[in-house]
Amino acid sequence: MRKITKSQPPECLQSFIDGQLAIEPEPLNVTYKDFRAKAELLSILTSEQFGLCGYTGVPVDERITHLKSPTNQATFRNHIEHLKSQATCKSELLDSGRVYGRDLGDDLNYFNMIAAVEVRGVESEHFGAVKKKDLSLRVLPTQEKCDEHFRFREVDGGIDGLSEDAKESIAVLQLDHKTLDGWRKSAIDTWLDPEVIQTREDFEGVIQELEKPIDGKLPEFAFVIGAVAKGYI
Secondary structure, X not given: OOOOOOOOOOHHHHHHHHHHHOOOOOOXXXXXXXXXXXXXXXXXXXXXOOOEOOOOOOEOOHHHHHOOOOOOOEEEEEEEEEOOOHHHHHHHHHHOXXXXXXXXXXXXXXXXXXXXXXXEEOHHHOOOHHHHOOOOOOOOOOOOOHHHHEEEOOOOOOEEEOOHHHHHHHHHHOOOOHHHHHHHHHHHHHHOOOOOOOOXXXXXXXXXXXXXXXXXXXXXXXXXXXXXXXXXX
């Protein structure tokens, strides 16, 4: 994961919340499902993350059309993911004695939303948000130093959890899925070709490039490649 730095809630979301809460005699439809500007919000979230999925690091901007699974039995789309699921948000609101649809819950909390890849197709190809469903994660991409919980293997593109929280998060999201391993391995090989990248200065140069968005986009798996490169320094 790469730390996502959240900005203030965008106007499209905040104006909806304010408008619903201002309805007399009492607020009405203060829920994410009733929020209509989802496409605009998704675009904002995607830009905020420099075009990368908040869980996996795969591209979720226009580059998502190039994603292919080894079996060709999956398709991929970008969607708004709730770090704390909508079902959990609703349960917490009701458990606290508030009224769903009248009181504001975390299903409309901008800091609870990220852009993430959604896998469709045969279940054996599922990973990420579609596997998480209503489960909780102990490591979130909005947490400080979330990247320090994981290590990536250059030899096969695999991922290791460096804490129990990370290991559980890998299991929930299936970040060790063979498709992700293959994509990560390909990205690492492309950026860290040993015939080209050899000296400390070479690795430092790669790291700098991976941390510098071009046209608002970071390379796919930028934080993965960067983590491997830092291991050489």
